[in-house]
Amino acid sequence: MLICENISKTYKKGSFFSKKEETKVLNNISFQLQEGRSIGFVGRNGAGKSTLMKIILGLERADSGSIIFMGQNIHNLKYSQRKEIYKNMQIVFQDPQSSMNPNMTVFQIICEPVNNYYKYSIDELRNIVKDLLKSVELDTNIIDKNITMLSGGQQQRVAIARALAIKPKVIILDEALSNLDMVIQSQILKLLEDLKEKYNISLIVISHDIRVVFKLCDDIIFLENGEIKGNFNVENGVDMENTAFQKMLVF
Template sequence: MLDVSQVSHSYAAGGRLWRKPAIPVLQDISFTLEPGMCLGLLGVSGTGKSTLGKIILGLQRPTAGRVSFAGQDWYARDRRARHHMRREVQAVFQDCYSAVNPLMSAGQIIGEPLRNYERLSALEQKRRVAELLEQVGLQASDADKRPAAFSGGQLQRINIARAIALRPKLIVLDEAISSLDMVNQTQILTLLSQLRADYGMSYLFITHHIQAALTISDRMLVMDKGQIVCTADSAAALMSSPHPAVQQLIAARLPEHPSQRLDWSSET
């Protein structure tokens, strides 16, 4: 469904009066994502994961290479065609607060893609928003509340409800659980797994949390310095990789049992 072929990207450097060599961010990235699959894209900060996510979402034209969705090149389509394709590709970002308009109600936020792509009556849209709220573990009455009334975990559920409103084929989750505490992370991962089972959607799960990727992903790619350095189809294959970038992610993993964690209170 998603085909990323030899994608490279660089950012221009320098000012108006002088130019420096372009800074490479991505180098020859290629992979595919099949329908119904969750592909984990791992790496520490600065490896180019979010830039690649923007390119896949059609928000950043790559310097080189091709991104195809359902057989269509994102960047070879005209504006109208890209608008139609964007219905099938949605996103959930890390900062659940900046991703919403604080002056809009939850119902208005979730209903925004419905207004853009569907021709629903006010009653039909209200009913659909109520269903979406309940699907992500909130209540229909929450539709009238504004973002300030929700916790971070609840607000991320609203962002997820907005992302699934059109029943897209692919959702790009860019560090979607990173700003949440561990309880909310677990709850959101469980919710995402259930929604994928219900709707058959595909996920591109961008994260630096190796445990989260292992929990939800069918296949995992590890990026380092703008390149894919490891591909793993199982937890065992990933954990046994000798590549330093993988070992760095493993070393940063928080042990599951509290007794195995560093006792910071003992530090002086």
């Protein structure tokens, strides 16, 4: 479904007068995401995980390589043409507070993606939103509350509901669980596992916590300084001797 080949990315830093410094963020990353499977990326902060996510979404351009999502190369499309891609690929960010407009209510937030693709009346929309809130195990009477009135865990659930709203095939979780405390983290992990089964969604999980990734994913890639250092799948298990794996095995 998603095929990435030889993605490389270099950031150039430095002002007009000084010498430009180059840092290689991603080096020859290739992977495939098959239908019905989930893939996870593990690595330290600064290993290039977030940059990879932005490149997959087309928010940043790779220097070389190609990203083919459902037969289309996302970087050859103009912004207005990407709509069809985003219909099947949604994202949940790390920090729920910043990823939702603080001036909006829960209803407005979840409606935004729906309104981009379908035309519904207000009553239909309210029913859709209520169903979505139920499916992420939230109370439906928060529908008209401002997003800032909710707790961190509830906000992240709303973000997940928003990602689910247009029934995408792929949801990207960019450290979506790291800022939550432990109990809420395990609740949302369980929710994600259930939703994955229920809607048949593939997840792309980006995290520094191997427990999260191992719980949700079928394929796992270890990244270190922008390079792939280990590539495992659930059928063959993990090579316990792999240094990148051992390094991340902290908690």
